[in-house]
Amino acid sequence: MAQPLPVVLVVEDEPQMRRFLRAALEQHHYRAVEAATAREGFLQASGRNPDVILLDLGLPDADGIDVARRLRAGSQTPIIVLSARGQERDKVLALDAGADDYLTKPFGVEELLARLRAALRRVTRPASGEATATFGDERVDLEQREVRRGREPVHLTPTEYRLLATLVRHPGRVMTHRQLVKEVWGAHAGDQTASLRVHMNELRHKLEHDSARPRYLTTEIGVGYRLRVD
DSSP, X not given: OOXXXXXXXXXXXXXXXXXXXXXXXXXXXXXXEEESSHHHHHHHHHHHOOSEEXXXXXXXXXXXXXXXXXXXXXXXXXXXXXXXXXXXXXXXXXXXXXXXXXXXXXXXXXXXXXXXXXXXXXXXXXXXXXXXXXXXTEEEETTTTEEEETTEEOOOOHHHHHHHHHHHHSTTOEEEXXXXXXXXXXXXOOOOHHHHHHHHHHHHHHHOSSTTSOSSEEEETTTEEEEOOX
């Protein structure tokens, strides 16, 4: 029996963008459900149980950040924010409010599909695999507190390990500076952005083949970091 098509809820007020998204999704075997306002989006999210939500921040009847926060409060469905170019602060606020990822307008179909695949993998990843990650020659096992590059163990400082472990628990997801600081140093740590950058550079030196051009521990400029896993 054929598997049902993944349902993608598109919450976007621009008709032209909705048409573009619907055409791209349906061409690549997704089922698109549309909403032009936040109110319609909430109704569709509760009634259709989508697999992924594409959320425009510039909705006519509600602030997109509040919409992301309210959607996340009621569901663990992946939320990918659609953001105009240059709105880095809005991206950060949306991610801190519970969104999983963002796409900067204008974006191409291949980028959209890649983000959707990553979001669906995070949802369908079996529980037994949540404590491990592989990328390149590296393997991280959180249950054993072990990091290996090939067959050789990699020695990390406690702070480096906490930073890597946080990214491993959210593979493929953008983690903001604020989220990482909270997880690594605690909720009351204050501004540790500079220290975060130093520890990320050290991780790249230990885990990337070319730390100046990282493939896996990538920077989301002005926002945070992402672990790209195999």
